[in-house]
Amino acid sequence: MSSALGIKKVGVVNTKAGNLFSLFACLRRIGFEPITVNTTQDLELNELCALVIPGQGRFGQVMKQLKATKLDQAIQMWSQQGKPLLGICVGLQVMFEQSDEDPGVEGLALFEGKVTRLQSPKQPMVGWCQLDSQEARFKNQIVYFVNSYGVKSSPVAVATVTYGEEFVAAINQGNLWAFQFHPEKSGPIGEEMIKQCLR
Amino acid sequence: MSTLNQQVGLIPRVIVCLDVANGRVVKGVNFKGLADMGDPVELALRYQEQGADEIVFLDIKATLENRANALETVTRVAQNLSIPFTVGGGLNNYDDVAQFLNAGADKVALNSAAVKNPSLINQIADGFGSQCVVVAIDVNKDEVDDYAVYVNGGHVKTETNAFDWFAEVEQRGAGEILLTAMHRDGTGIGFDNELMARVAKERNIQVIASGGASNAEHFVDTYQAGSDAALAAGMFHRGEYCVDDVKQALKKQNILTR
Numbered sequence: 001m002s003s004a005l006g007i008k009k010v011g012v013v014n015t016k017a018g019n020l021f022s023l024f025a026c027l028r029r030i031g032f033e034p035i036t037v038n039t040t041q042d043l044e045l046n047e048l049c050a051l052v053i054p055g056q057g058r059f060g061q062v063m064k065q066l067k068a069t070k071l072d073q074a075i076q077m078w079s080q081q082g083k084p085l086l087g088i089c090v091g092l093q094v095m096f097e098q099s100d101e102d103p104g105v106e107g108l109a110l111f112e113g114k115v116t117r118l119q120s121p122k123q124p125m126v127g128w129c130q131l132d133s134q135e136a137r138f139k140n141q142i143v144y145f146v147n148s149y150g151v152k153s154s155p156v157a158v159a160t161v162t163y164g165e166e167f168v169a170a171i172n173q174g175n176l177w178a179f180q181f182h183p184e185k186s187g188p189i190g191e192e193m194i195k196q197c198l199r
Numbered sequence: 200m201s202t203l204n205q206q207v208g209l210i211p212r213v214i215v216c217l218d219v220a221n222g223r224v225v226k227g228v229n230f231k232g233l234a235d236m237g238d239p240v241e242l243a244l245r246y247q248e249q250g251a252d253e254i255v256f257l258d259i260k261a262t263l264e265n266r267a268n269a270l271e272t273v274t275r276v277a278q279n280l281s282i283p284f285t286v287g288g289g290l291n292n293y294d295d296v297a298q299f300l301n302a303g304a305d306k307v308a309l310n311s312a313a314v315k316n317p318s319l320i321n322q323i324a325d326g327f328g329s330q331c332v333v334v335a336i337d338v339n340k341d342e343v344d345d346y347a348v349y350v351n352g353g354h355v356k357t358e359t360n361a362f363d364w365f366a367e368v369e370q371r372g373a374g375e376i377l378l379t380a381m382h383r384d385g386t387g388i389g390f391d392n393e394l395m396a397r398v399a400k401e402r403n404i405q406v407i408a409s410g411g412a413s414n415a416e417h418f419v420d421t422y423q424a425g426s427d428a429a430l431a432a433g434m435f436h437r438g439e440y441c442v443d444d445v446k447q448a449l450k451k452q453n454i455l456t457r
Contacts, residue, residue, distance in 0.1 A: 018327065021303045025278045057328075122405050124330045124374055127209040127427070128252055128457050142210060142457040144283060146330040163208035185305065187247075187281050187457075 010198055011037040011048040013075070016065050017057020017090070026184035027052075030191050032198065040074045050198040051078055055089025055182055059115060059149070060102030062094050072108060079110050084175045086197045089147060092171065092178035101149050110176060111156060115149050119164045124148045129181075131169050133159035137196065138170055143179075143186040145169075150180050210455050212252040212428035213418060213445050214407060215435050217242055219288070220260040222268055226433045236436040243276045243284075246435065249442035252457055253283045255308065255377070255430060257335075259352060261289020270302045277303025285333055287377075293322050300327060308377055310335040311350035314357055314364070317371060324372030332375075333407075334368040336361070338394070339381040346394065353381050365398055375405045377430065383411025385433070390417055392424035399425035415440055415448035422454060 010032045012020055020036070027034040035046050043051070053062075053075070066072040079085050087095045094107045099115035107115075118125065125145050133139045138159035150167040153160075159170035161180070171178040177197040183190035217224045217239050224242050225233040236242070243254050256276060258269045266289075273286055286299045287308025296307045313320050313334050323332045337353050338346040338361050346361035365376060378398060380391035390408040399406045405427035412418065412431040421429045434440050446456040 019301050021277060021301065022305060025303070026281060029279075029281070122209075122403055122427070124328075125209070126330055126374055126405060127212060129208050129210060130455065142455075148329075161208070185281065185283050191281055 007031065007033045008049040008198075009033045009035050009046055011035050011043060011046065011051045013051065013053045013066070013071060013091075014038045015054060015057055015062040015090075017061050018054075019056065020054055022182075023052065023054050023088070023184045026191060026194065030195050037071070038069065040070055043071075043074050043078070050084035050086065051075065052198075053085070053087040053091030053094060055087075055091050055146075057090055058101055059090060059093055059099040059107070060105045062090055063102075063105050063107060066094070066108070075108060076110065079176055082175050084198055085110075085177065086194070087178040088184070089180060089182060092168075092180050093149060093151070095171075095176070095178050096151060099149060111154060111171065111173070111178075113151055113154050115151055118148060118150045118167060120148070121164045125163050128186075129161050129163055131159045131161055132166075133170070135159065137193065141189050143169075143181040143183065143190055145181045146185075147180060209405075209427065210252075210457055211418075211422040211426070211449070212407075213250070213442055213456075214253045214255055214428055214430040215242075215246040215251045215442065216255045216257060216409070216430050216432040218257050218259045218432060219269070219272065220258075221265065222272055224436065225259070226436055236432075239272055240275045240279065242436070244279055246442055247280055247282055250446055250457065251282065251442045253285065253428070254280060255285045255287070256304075257308065258286075258288030266298075270298060273299060273302045273304055285377075287333070287335055292316075292319065293326065296323050296327070300331065306331040306333050306374070308333040308335040310337065311352075313368065314348065314350050314359060317367060320368055320371040320373055324374075329372045329374040332373045333377050334373040334375075335377040335379065336364060336368070337379045337381050340391075349381060353384075362398075362401075365402055369402050369404050373404060375407060375427075376402065377407045377409055380410040384409075386411055387413030387434075389413075390421040390424075390426070390429060392421050392426070395421055395426045396424040399427065413439070415445045418445045419448050419452050419454065422449070423452070 161169040224236040286304035408426040
């Protein structure tokens with residue numbers, strides 16, 4: 001699944017909730033061609049090797065956009081087919097069932113559980129924090145977080161972080177990946193993590 | 200030995216500031232007199248490689264005529280940076296902020312515009328989220344030992360009470376305060392840690408210390424006083440210290456660094 005030039009295309013879901021500049025620039029730096037996915041046709045017509053749900057905006061706003069474009073069902077289908085999918089920040093959160101940020105709005109429910117408001121000492125949490133993990137690729141790595149909401153715990157968590165309280169930092173189940181932090185803003189370590197998820 | 204920052208889990212940030220005028224990085228002394236320090240893109244990348252945790256780009260001679268040029272420079276920096284990137288200077292309204300965020304900034308720093316029109320903070324926080332709103336506040340300690348808020352690049356004293364203003368920007372949705380002690384800027388005697396400690400303790404948002412640093416120990420001192428992050432320009436631009444020197448000084452005090 002690569003273009004004529006051999007550069008793999010990665011779809012970035014347009015959630016219309018913020019700018020995608022940093023993510024696009026990061027994907028280009030690590031050798032992918034980012035493609036904006038506005039519609040289900042964009043998913044079907046492009047030979048995408050992976051899909052990213054970016055980390056801008058709030059839960060309700062992102063889900064509203066995904067439902068309006070029917071990309072919610074397309075993403076669920078994509079994940080059922082076992083294709084690589086990466087959610088970042090709110091992109092992680094919408095992969096769960098619901099969120100206290102917008103009660104009553106259904107998430108993609110790729111993972112069981114609920115997003116809650118974090119008891120951060122300073123709100124919003126903005127900054128670098130060290131990961132706790134059994135996996136070498138995450139263990140003690142320092143990455144950049146920007147959030148007020150998160151998931152307290154999950155059976156599919158592969159890394160956690162503590163700021164006031166412990167919460168989920170990274171998730172992996174098959175080809176499904178999700179990071180509460182922003183790998184595209186986490187220096188060379190973050191770029192390496194994205195590469196590994198999307199390859 | 201542990202610091203407040205370690206207990207709450209966030210790692211103190213070392214931020215390098217690029218004061219940009221007419222497309223070049225410059226450095227002033229006490230907000231007066233400018234010397235050329237180099238190309239913004241080159242310098243931003245150099246500091247990222249040295250281990251900077253964030254880059255702040257302040258267009259200190261922002262004019263409408265120069266806007267297109269500033270946006271283009273911001274984009275060139277942003278394309279190459281894999282760390283957070285904050286842009287300020289000449290942001291007067293919502294559309295200005297949107298332009299710079301679309302050009303690649305992760306956060307914007309509002310200064311004079313926020314003092315003149317405080318509801319701008321609410322508008323940006325509502326539109327783009329608190330995490331991208333940094334309110335830059337320039338304070339000067341005057342004869343009666345009180346802190347006054349200055350605007351227009353430190354040229355105009357306002358009637359605003361500094362401590363009321365810190366509280367108000369938080370309440371209006373700012374994500375961080377970039378606090379410059381003008382009376383320390385360019386002096387090299389260190390950050391105003393008495394001020395930083397008080398604001399960091401009283402406010403529930405992060406405080407970036409600015410103004411007065413000339414060596415690595417000054418960073419250690421301000422983090423130990425409670426600052427969440429600290430920013431310097433000249434000591435890095437002049438090549439006296441690289442960012443890693445600061446990180447090494449922090450490590451010696453068992454302060455976790457990236």
